[in-house]
Amino acid sequence: MIPGIHGICSGCARTLASPSAFERKDFRKPLAGVSFAQKLVKFVYSIAITSQKGGVGKTTVAINLAHAFARAGVRTMLVDVDPQGSVGLSLTRQSRVLPGFYDFLDDPAIPVDKLIVPTRLATFSLIAAGQASNYETGGAMSGSHLARTRSFLRAVASRGFEMCILDTAAGLFGVTSDVIASSDAIVIPQQAEPLGVRSVPKMLEGLNRIRILNPRMKVLGVLLTMIQHDLAESREAGLALRQLLPEEMTLQTTIPRDGIFVRASAKGLPVGIMDDGAGAQAVFDSLRLEIEAKIEKSKSYT
Numbered sequence: 001m002i003p004g005i006h007g008i009c010s011g012c013a014r015t016l017a018s019p020s021a022f023e024r025k026d027f028r029k030p031l032a033g034v035s036f037a038q039k040l041v042k043f044v045y046s047i048a049i050t051s052q053k054g055g056v057g058k059t060t061v062a063i064n065l066a067h068a069f070a071r072a073g074v075r076t077m078l079v080d081v082d083p084q085g086s087v088g089l090s091l092t093r094q095s096r097v098l099p100g101f102y103d104f105l106d107d108p109a110i111p112v113d114k115l116i117v118p119t120r121l122a123t124f125s126l127i128a129a130g131q132a133s134n135y136e137t138g139g140a141m142s143g144s145h146l147a148r149t150r151s152f153l154r155a156v157a158s159r160g161f162e163m164c165i166l167d168t169a170a171g172l173f174g175v176t177s178d179v180i181a182s183s184d185a186i187v188i189p190q191q192a193e194p195l196g197v198r199s200v201p202k203m204l205e206g207l208n209r210i211r212i213l214n215p216r217m218k219v220l221g222v223l224l225t226m227i228q229h230d231l232a233e234s235r236e237a238g239l240a241l242r243q244l245l246p247e248e249m250t251l252q253t254t255i256p257r258d259g260i261f262v263r264a265s266a267k268g269l270p271v272g273i274m275d276d277g278a279g280a281q282a283v284f285d286s287l288r289l290e291i292e293a294k295i296e297k298s299k300s301y302t
Contacts (some may be wrong), residue, residue, distance in 0.1 A: 044157035045075075045295065046164040047220065048183040051202035054170035056191045057225035059086040060261050062167035067270035068281070069163045070124035077116075077161040078126040081179050082169040085129040089266050091119075100130025102156075105148045105175070112155035125161070145175055146213070149182045158287040172206035181213040185295070187251070188222045192238045200244065220294050221251035223287070228257050253287040277280075 049062040059082070066078040079101055081088035098117065104110050115127045156164050166183065169174045180186060186207070190200060200222065211217055222245060228234040234257075242250050260280050263272040272281030 004236040007247055011041045044153060044161050044164050045218045046153050046156075046166065046183040046185070047291070048081075048168055048180050048186045049189065050168045050172070050176060050180055050186050050245065051189050052172065052199045052206070053172050056189045057255060057261075058082075058170070058173065058189050059226065060168050060265070061189050061223060061255065062156055063087060063091065064261075064271050064284040065178055065287060065291075066126075066163070066165040066279075067121075067124060068284040069165070070121050071272065071285075072288060073123060074163045074237050075123050075161045076125070076165065079156075079164060079166045080122070080127065080129040083129055083175075084169070087126065087128070087167045091126060091270075097256045098128040098130070100128035102130040102175075104152050105145050108148075112152065112159065116159070143178065143181075143213075146178045146181055149175070149178045164241065172203070172210065173201055180207070180210050182218065183214070183217060183223045185218040185220045186293070187220050189225045189255075190222050190241060192227045192241075192254075194237050194240075197237050197241050197244070200241065218294075218298050219249065220291055221249055223251045223253070223255065225255040226257040227254045249259065251287065251290055253283065253290050255283060255287075258288070 047065075049065070051058055062078060066076050070076040078087060078091075081101055083102065092186050098115075099110065100115055104112065104115060104181065112127075115130070117126050119125060153164060166179055168179055170176075172180070188203065190197070207219065222241065223242065224238050226234075227238060238254065258280060260271055260274060260277060264274050264277065267274070271277045272284070274280075
């Protein structure tokens with residue numbers, strides 16, 4: 001057990017793990033015999049990949065989870081919401097000159113069509129962070145761009161996309177707060193190290209505040225990343241996190257620390273496209289299936 005975290009903010013965790021009144025009221029069983037993509041056809045389901053601190057693998061998770069959904073036939077949009085442009089730098093060397101999400105926030109006259117970058121996979125597209133230069137992390141007040149962020153997601157839905165994965169900047173303030181307050185759900189990558197685990201209670205407190213603006217937001221779970229199964233401290237950190245949170249608040253899939261993610265980023269590729277990426281791709285396929293099951297349990301389909 002990692003000292004200093006046991007029992008901290010258990011109330012926050014229970015609140016976030018419990019379905020909102022909206023979810024309880026509208027719960028229905030998933031339609032039998034219907035694919036996940038077919039169930040999403042009438043709207044875009046948005047998932048923000050977010051964390052209190054940087055360096056936990058948010059961008060790696062966002063890129064490879066989006067690719068996993070696209071491989072499964074779900075029309076998927078990956079959006080770089082981090083002003084540092086991490087997704088763009090990982091997947092396209094043109095990201096520095098591409099218009100993107102922050103330009104949409106700045107200029108209501110910019111249509112989302114001008115921002116979409118297609119990939120070789122027909123079901124997978126991305127939108128870069130953009131060229132607007134006045135967005136440092138936390139540089140805008142929370143709520144300042146809530147309306148434009150929601151307008152952006154409506155525009156993505158109107159183009160026929162079924163899943164939107166948003167890679168956010170670290171922290172729960174500024175535009176990141178507005179993105180979370182606009183999203184259907186969040187995934188929280190958390191590095192399996194003692195210091196990382198200690199940041200979880202503060203993260204949960206912040207999410208509870210944001211949920212006031214978005215009662216429908218579902219926490220799909222905390223995702224353990226950079227797991228080193230041969231290192232006792234890493235295993236203990238993962239166990240401590242699972243003991244700290246309700247079972248439904250932690251995803252069963254874990255992301256290992258593996259050099260293939262660095263090599264894939266250097267080549268501008270999702271890990272599954274690498275010659276030796278089958279094992280890593282299987283991890284993200286497992287994560288996709290786990291997330292699909294959680295969405296189907298909490299979302300009504302008509």
